Each structure stands twice: as structure tokens, then as C-alpha cells.
Amino acid sequence: MKYKTNLSLLFASLLLLCSSVIHAEQLIMARTNQSFPEAMSKLQETIISLNYKVSRVQRIDIGLTKSGFLTDKYRVVFFGKQKEVDTIVKKYPHLIPYIPWKIAIFAEQDDTLLMTANPMRFSNEKFPGADKYLSQWSEDIEKIFEELRESE
Numbered sequence: 256m257k258y259k260t261n262l263s264l265l266f267a268s269l270l271l272l273c274s275s276v277i278h279a280e281q282l283i284m285a286r287t288n289q290s291f292p293e294a295m296s297k298l299q300e301t302i303i304s305l306n307y308k309v310s311r312v313q314r315i316d317i318g319l320t321k322s323g324f325l326t327d328k329y330r331v332v333f334f335g336k337q338k339e340v341d342t343i344v345k346k347y348p349h350l351i352p353y354i355p356w357k358i359a360i361f362a363e364q365d366d367t368l369l370m371t372a373n374p375m376r377f378s379n380e381k382f383p384g385a386d387k388y389l390s391q392w393s394e395d396i397e398k399i400f401e402e403l404r405e406s407e
Contacts, residue, residue: 281376283393285369285400291328291360294367294403298332298360301402305395307334310355329361339388347385353377356392358399369403371396 287294299309309332316329335355343350358371374392379385 281373283371283373283396283400285404287367287369287403287406288365289367289403289406290365291362291367293406294369295328295330295332295360297403297406298358298369298399301399302332302334305398307336307395309334315359315361329359332358332360334358343385343388347382347388349379349382350377350385350388356396358396367403369400 289297295312299312302309311333313331313333314329315331319329333355334357340354343354353372353374356371356374358369360367360369362368374389374396375386377385378389
């Protein structure tokens with residue numbers, strides 16, 4: 256039997272599995288009235304316009320559908336800058352699990368939602384030099400999300 260579920264509720268549940276405590280300031284979210292294909296295209300264009308490379312787009316909806324959930328489109332877009340990734344691997348090992356950066360994008364009825372972790376939540380006093388990358392990523396993500404909000 257197929258279970259209908261609100262995709263937002265499902266996504267929130269998945270995030271809770273990844274972290275024992277989720278606070279609003281730890282996430283950056285955006286909603287756009289664009290259809291999923293338009294938003295996906297605009298997301299990738301905007302990422303590239305900020306000199307990042309889209310390294311992979313991973314489908315998530317197939318696994319959810321196999322588990323019995325009825326879902327709309329759902330992807331995770333991975334992106335980064337090779338030079339930054341190389342530096343982080345050498346100097347800031349605590350950030351390795353989070354790179355390349357990821358944005359989840361999914362359709363919810365007529366809207367498309369985007370969500371990512373706030374990079375500043377990974378700031379660590381032991382590695383103060385990493386904050387320049389984290390703050391830049393945070394600013395760029397805000398630019399990306401603002402571009403998608405304005406493209407409605």
C-alpha cells in the first residue's frame with residue numbers, strides 16, 4: 256500500500272535523522288513559485304554564475320518511491336570550487352564530510368523548495384581560518400536562494 260505524505264514533512268524527518276538537534280538558524284531555506292524543472296535549471300545557472308562547478312545532481316525520489324512514499328521531484332545538487340576543496344582537505348579536515356556543498360531541491364505541489372545547512376554552523380574555534388570559506392559559502396547560498404525567489 257502506498258502512503259501519501261507531505262514531502263516537507265518527509266524531508267524534515269530525514270533531516271532529523273541526520274542531526275539530533277535542528278535549529279532554524281542551522282538551515283537556509285527558500286520557496287519559489289517556479290516549476291521544478293525551471294527552478295532546477297535556474298539553480299544550476301546561478302551556481303555556475305557564482306564561479307562554482309556543479310559536480311553532481313543526485314536523484315532521491317527513486318529511493319523514496321521504492322520505500323512506498325509518493326513523491327514529486329526531489330534532487331540534491333552538489334557544487335564547489337576545486338581550489339577551495341583542495342585547500343579544505345589539507346587545512347580543515349573537520350569540513351571534509353560537508354564538501355562539496357549540497358542544496359536539496361524538491362517540488363511541493365505548485366512550488367519548489369530549496370534547503371541546505373547553514374555553512375556557519377560548522378565554524379570551529381580550532382580552525383578560525385576556515386570561517387572565510389564558511390562565510391563566503393553562506394553569502395553565496397543566500398545569493399542563490401534570493402535569485403530563485405526573485406525569478407518567480
